[in-house]
Amino acid sequence: xxxISKPLGRxxxxxxxxxxxxxxxxxxxxxxxxxxxxxxxxxxxxxWVSRIHKALKAAEAEGRITxxxxxxxxxxxxxRVMREYAEADKDLVVGEAFAVERAARNVAAxxxxxAFLMGSSFGPAKPNFAVFDNWIHEPSYLTGMIAxxxxxxxxxxxxxxxxxxxxxxxxxxxxxxxxxxxxxxxxMVSFINSWYDPPKAKEAAFAQxxxxxxxxxxxxxxxxxxxxxxxxxxxxxxxxTAGDYPDTILASAIWHxxxxxxxxxxxxxxxxxxxxxxxxxxxxxxxxxxIVIDESLVPEKVVEEVEATKQEILNGMFRVNVNDEExxxxx
Amino acid sequence: MIxxxxxxxxxxxxxxxxxxxxxxxxxxxxxxxxxxxxxxxxGIEGIFTAGAMAGWMAAWLGAGLWGGxxxxxxxxxxxxxxxxxxxxxxxxxxxxxGLGVTLLATSVAYFGYRTAxxxxxxxxxxxxxxxxxxxxxxxxxxxxxxxxxxxALTWLALGMVVVVWWxxxxxxxxxxxxxVGDNPDAVDAQGLSVYGLRIGAVMAGxxxxxxxxxxxxxxxxxxxxxxxxxxxxxxxIALVIFASWRPWKALFGALLFGxxxxxxxxxxxxxxxxxxxxxxxxxxxxxxxxxLVVAARRADYPRALLAPWFKGQR
Numbered sequence: 069x070x071x072i073s074k075p076l077g078r079x080x081x082x083x084x085x086x087x088x089x090x091x092x093x094x095x096x097x098x099x100x101x102x103x104x105x106x107x108x109x110x111x112x113x114x115x116w117v118s119r120i121h122k123a124l125k126a127a128e129a130e131g132r133i134t135x136x137x138x139x140x141x142x143x144x145x146x147x148r149v150m151r152e153y154a155e156a157d158k159d160l161v162v163g164e165a166f167a168v169e170r171a172a173r174n175v176a177a178x179x180x181x182x183a184f185l186m187g188s189s190f191g192p193a194k195p196n197f198a199v200f201d202n203w204i205h206e207p208s209y210l211t212g213m214i215a216x217x218x219x220x221x222x223x224x225x226x227x228x229x230x231x232x233x234x235x236x237x238x239x240x241x242x243x244x245x246x247x248x249x250x251x252x253x254x255x256m257v258s259f260i261n262s263w264y265d266p267p268k269a270k271e272a273a274f275a276q277x278x279x280x281x282x283x284x285x286x287x288x289x290x291x292x293x294x295x296x297x298x299x300x301x302x303x304x305x306x307x308x309t310a311g312d313y314p315d316t317i318l319a320s321a322i323w324h325x326x327x328x329x330x331x332x333x334x335x336x337x338x339x340x341x342x343x344x345x346x347x348x349x350x351x352x353x354x355x356x357x358x359i360v361i362d363e364s365l366v367p368e369k370v371v372e373e374v375e376a377t378k379q380e381i382l383n384g385m386f387r388v389n390v391n392d393e394e395x396x397x398x399x
Numbered sequence: 400m401i402x403x404x405x406x407x408x409x410x411x412x413x414x415x416x417x418x419x420x421x422x423x424x425x426x427x428x429x430x431x432x433x434x435x436x437x438x439x440x441x442g443i444e445g446i447f448t449a450g451a452m453a454g455w456m457a458a459w460l461g462a463g464l465w466g467g468x469x470x471x472x473x474x475x476x477x478x479x480x481x482x483x484x485x486x487x488x489x490x491x492x493x494x495x496x497g498l499g500v501t502l503l504a505t506s507v508a509y510f511g512y513r514t515a516x517x518x519x520x521x522x523x524x525x526x527x528x529x530x531x532x533x534x535x536x537x538x539x540x541x542x543x544x545x546x547x548x549x550x551a552l553t554w555l556a557l558g559m560v561v562v563v564w565w566x567x568x569x570x571x572x573x574x575x576x577x578x579v580g581d582n583p584d585a586v587d588a589q590g591l592s593v594y595g596l597r598i599g600a601v602m603a604g605x606x607x608x609x610x611x612x613x614x615x616x617x618x619x620x621x622x623x624x625x626x627x628x629x630x631x632x633x634x635x636i637a638l639v640i641f642a643s644w645r646p647w648k649a650l651f652g653a654l655l656f657g658x659x660x661x662x663x664x665x666x667x668x669x670x671x672x673x674x675x676x677x678x679x680x681x682x683x684x685x686x687x688x689x690x691l692v693v694a695a696r697r698a699d700y701p702r703a704l705l706a707p708w709f710k711g712q713r
Contacts, residue, residue: 111513111625118520140509140625225668231676258667261680264626267619271415275664278411289521290620312524397671 102336104128105153106137107146107163110263115289115306116202116234116323120162120187123325133160133333143167147175154179160336162329163187165199166232173197183341185332189233189392192343200328202234202306203350204357205241206381207321209388210374211303211359212245214319215253215283217370218301222252223399225281227272227291229263233392235287238305238321240391242285249373254399256281266290274298279399283318292316301365308360319361319374327354352381402669412661413545417553418619420657422447424556425611426635427642427649428563429604433479435567435644436600437580437703441497442482443608444632445504446475450609452508455616455623456515458525467525468552468613475609476602478504483601488594490707501632509625521622528552528618550618552610557650559607564646576600580701583708593708608632637687641694644701655690659683 104124108114112121121137128135136158141149146168153161154175164187165172176184176197188199215224224246228235239257246253256276260268269290276284277298284302286292292313295302304310304320328349335341350356359378361371380386406412426443433440440446454471458464478500485496516522531554533547567573579586579596587593611631616623634656642648660683667679 111509113519113521113624122520256668257671257676258664259676259680260664261677262626262629264624265629266622266624266627267615268629270620271419271661272664272667274411274415275661276668278409279665279668289624293620307521309521312521394676396676397668399668 100337101131102133102159102333103157104133104135104160104162104333105156105158106135107141107149107153107161108137108139109141109143109146109164109167111139112137114263116187117164118307119202119323119325120329123329124162126326127329127333147171150175150184151178154182158182160185160332160341162332166234183332183336185328185346192345194343196341196343198332198341198344198346200325200346200350202238202323203347204306204321204323205237205390206352206388207357207359208238208241208305209245209248210378210381211305211319211321212242212247213249213374213377214361214366214370215242215285215303216246216248216250217373218318218366219246219250219253219283221280221282222250223254223256223280224283224285225256225273225276225279226258226285226287226395227269227276228257228259228287230261231259231394236394237390237392239285239287239395240393241388242303242321243395244389244391255395256397256399257395258397260288263288266293270294286317304360310360310362315365317362318365319359322358322360323350324356324358325350327356352378353384403666406662406665406669410541410543410545412665414548415661416654416657417546417549418657419660420653421549421553421556422611422614422619422631423635423638423653423656424560424650425607425614426632427638427653428556428559428646429475429607429611430635430639431642431644431646431649432563432576432604432607433601434639434704435580435701436576436597436604437583437701437706437708438483438486438597438601439493439497439705440479440482440500440601440604440608441494441636442478442500442504442605443497443635444628444630445501445508446478446605446608447612447615447628447632448508449478449504450475450612451616451628452512452612452623453609454613455525456511458617459523464526464528464617467617468555468610471609471613472606475612476606478609479602479605480598482605483598486707487597487601490709493705512623512625522624524621525617527621552614552618555610556614560646560650567646577701580703583703587708587710593710608635611635634687637691640698640700641687641691643694643698652690656683656687659686 108117110117124135127133138149160183162185173193180195183196185198192199258272260272266289269288273291273294284291284295286302287305292302296313296316301318302316304317306323308320310317328346331349450471453474454467457470458467482500485491486493528550530548530550537543537547583593638652641652663679663682667676
């Protein structure tokens with residue numbers, strides 16, 4: 069009896085010890101990971117949202133967070149999904165409150181222990197509603213300089229989705245950059261009142277090229293496609309699409325959501341999260357915005373000029389002004 | 400004024416008009432076919448989406464462009480069958496069933512897309528239908544670029560106008576379809592199947608609608624995006640009334656709307672400084688409403704439209 073039970077007992081002891089250790093260590097390990105949920109009103113393919121999704125995916129892959137998301141959530145349904153994630157005890161809920169500002173703020177107030185980080189045109193709300201936005205007006209200004217230098221007809225076409233502050237300010241920064249290097253330049257602006265209608269964006273781009281635009285500011289999918297068909301150059305926005313449109317994209321102003329997300333995760337983990345404006349983490353100085361230039365298309369002299377201004381921005385010697393007014397054509 | 404004349408004198412304006420009109424031509428013809436048989440098909444918006452998704456997906460998976468168009472048509476036909484079964488033999492509300500089909504078809508398209516492509520950051524692109532240069536004619540100074548450099552699907556749309564017109568007005572089948580939408584009892588008395596005719600017409604019409612959707616992803620653009628149909632189906636429902644259920648007028652209505660839209664984007668660029676852009680964005684819809692008000696006064700609608708018919712019941 070004893071002879072058999074002894075080794076068994078030892079094994080039993082080991083198993084129990086291992087199980088106990090696992091019991092204590094597992095929740096501890098899980099607690100370090102923040103539970104993050106994201107709610108998007110559009111599919112994750114959409115340029116803007118894809119940047120947030122990518123940053124959260126990266127944090128998940130590095131084992132820093134658990135990540136769940138709902139995409140294509142109608143604005144009328146947004147509040148419900150927010151509440152569902154809050155009720156599920158998420159640590160951090162990321163999303164976009166543009167069309168549901170009031171409702172989103174009300175939900176956040178009902179769940180003070182959950183941290184909310186929302187894309188918003190307005191300010192943060194105490195105690196737990198922090199905001200961010202794609203503040204890439206700095207790289208947009210730089211891409212504008214390239215467009216201003218490269219245009220031969222001195223006419224630049226711009227096709228946007230909706231004329232909301234997030235779109236307007238990037239357009240204005242781009243226009244300011246172009247005017248800085250080329251006072252002769254004029255702009256054609258049209259909006260298609262849709263985030264997702266590439267055939268329509270394409271038609272708007274064709275219309276501007278018919279009127280003489282030789283560089284297109286591609287705020288929406290479809291514009292670069294039109295540029296390729298007419299052998300015109302384009303400037304990218306938010307994401308780098310140079311690979312999809314070879315010999316077409318002169319430069320792109322890229323948004324990086326990683327600094328914003330990393331800061332938020334850190335603040336949540338350390339318990340320091342508060343209603344703050346995370347917008348600054350999209351600035352170039354924080355690595356939230358960058359410019360990529362196709363140096364095979366842009367002359368070296370122009371690249372150097374842009375690099376110099378970029379350094380000034382990074383050093384804090386040059387500030388790109390913010391203008392949220394709706395831009396209009398002046399050609 | 401000079402700007403407006405300049406816009407109209409540019410062949411690219413007319414080319415854009417035809418491009419914008421092409422999906423609408425398919426859609427209006429499809430809606431016309433359904434309604435001529437007495438069935439309103441509000442599933443059109445969803446069927447557009449399903450066709451856009453199915454055609455593009457099939458082409459991307461290697462079915463070829465025409466294979467994709469065929470897959471889109473079959474997908475549209477199946478959603479049409481669903482709508483027809485609900486509204487014809489079961490006699491349910493055509494409005495409710497149609498909206499249900501729109502919701503279902505849209506969601507199925509998105510579901511299929513996301514299931515097949517869970518991780519993409521931008522949708523894969525296909526090689527779309529290229530513009531075809533019609534020999535000799537495409538060389539003409541103004542008419543060449545305006546009329547004779549369109550994709551094969553645009554020519555198919557124009558061909559379908561002729562086919563639908565010929566079938567509806569010159570064949571016994573067309574007579575039977577028109578009769579089933581006007582007086583199903585008479586069709587039944589002739590020994591023809593009311594259910595069969597209506598179901599067939601709705602399926603064929605839905606297939607046309609789906610091909611209109613496929614034009615968006617396979618010729619106008621080269622990838623599928625959520626929400627890219629963007630109300631084009633609803634426009635067709637209005638245009639079919641404008642067209643008074645006649646194929647040639649349907650073509651005219653689609654072209655008129657296309658012209659308004661092509662004009663609107665050009666005006667935004669030309670007069671954006673003086674006039675808010677939203678006003679121009681409204682114009683195609685406002686002009687369509689005005690055209691509809693004028694045209695609908697004399698609209699000759701199918702007498703049995705929306706009325707369910709049950710065998711043996713008077």
